[in-house]
Amino acid sequence: MLSDTDLPALTDLACRLADAAGAASLPHFRSRNLEAGNKRSGDGFDPVTVADRAAEAAIRAILAAERPDDGVLGEEQAPTAGSSGLTWVIDPIDGTRAFISGLPTWGTLIALDDGERGRIGIVDQPHIGERFVGVKAGAETRAWLSHRGERRAITTRPCPGLAAATLFTTTPDIFTPREWEGYRAVERQVRLARYGIDCYAYALVAAGHVDLVVEASLKAYDIAAPAALVQAAGGIVTDWQGGDCRWGGQALAAGDPAVHAEALAILGDYAD
């Protein structure tokens, strides 16, 4: 199990994993030679790039050397079982479509899960030079943003309710028709709604600039790190029924409990 005294060293390690992933992926960002493969055999377009694979390999090489007893759950390779009770949940490039479009809203996601909850969550954007980090200890929960060497504490912001809220989601395509109805029912209540920025939306909730993210069709590696980050910054992240969402599916992340409660009251009718 994980004791709070281990967290600083593990957080340092998590940051080194993000460094290694960025060093592997960034040379491919905006490269004219980047080839987007296609993981799906059907008509969908699911780009997988050499950058994704290189970044996950870089992360796994460090974990294999330094944390051989921990499990690893990543997007690009088969899961690695562990014996320590700790699992690293990683997405080397969340937002591959943004990545291959030259748009710096993709991120490297790194979470450490202790079997009961996420304890560390990182969203890293190396082109902008931003790293959002959240750590949940028993006694102390904190989050910060490092931007090109400058570090400041971040927290979610208060928001009185949906009517005052800013809402983000990635794209209408992530929802089933029924889920889309639920999303739209929330969207109609908010002040401002925008599409398009993948994991970066959760980072903006954690930093107190956005109030709400509503998504679906998530995998564990999409949501583990963003959820731990937002929670460490003071927010609430659940599925559409108020339960644990860290293994994927539908997600509802809010900076303020009032916003979360209002959205949950709507989305509950559309939950899996």
Place this chain on the structure above:
Amino acid sequence: MLSDTDLPALTDLACRLADAAGAASLPHFRSRNLEAGNKRSGDGFDPVTVADRAAEAAIRAILAAERPDDGVLGEEQAPTAGSSGLTWVIDPIDGTRAFISGLPTWGTLIALDDGERGRIGIVDQPHIGERFVGVKAGAETRAWLSHRGERRAITTRPCPGLAAATLFTTTPDIFTPREWEGYRAVERQVRLARYGIDCYAYALVAAGHVDLVVEASLKAYDIAAPAALVQAAGGIVTDWQGGDCRWGGQALAAGDPAVHAEALAILGDYAD
């Protein structure tokens, strides 16, 4: 009129205008004290911030001192008539919604129009530290990206047609129902479509990472600089009938003539 020999000094001035706008707006970006006003009296949400107004005032102060005979057309103040035949077309913060959400895909837009066409177009993103610049001279057209002191030439990329294209637009809200049909008819043909990034999408076309932007309901200050930038980088920017779009309305920006022609063949049926 504008001679090509004047362009280097005017380009330097345009860059200083972007510097001044960034210096005025950036301190407000992600400020917890930012107040978003509401320009509309109805139910829409059209945020105007102190940052917009301060950035336009900073630009206009320089132009009043150094180019008193040029016209100025900006988002926040009434147009200033000029006698030189040159007009600066500026949007201090394009993407105010992104700005107030902490998302660094807004930009400062600066164009210089000679009465017949845009000659300089700048999209500047000061948080990331990126400045996309396009200059159209009679003899020489060129574009470049400066990113935190590093400068490299940019060009649009070749793309054989819509089936291979990446398409961006800001949000479904910018289209009338009829225009939305036209947009969707194009979207169905492309490989990858995404929402959400305002002027930054045109910058990515200019830099060769995105193939197509389709928008509507634009004002002159929304499109003048992006259009000049994309054209200077080798792309084609027109309205949905193939005509001049630099004063606003519907816009179709493509990096490759083949993509532009295919999209135009579809959108022509939905043109104003």
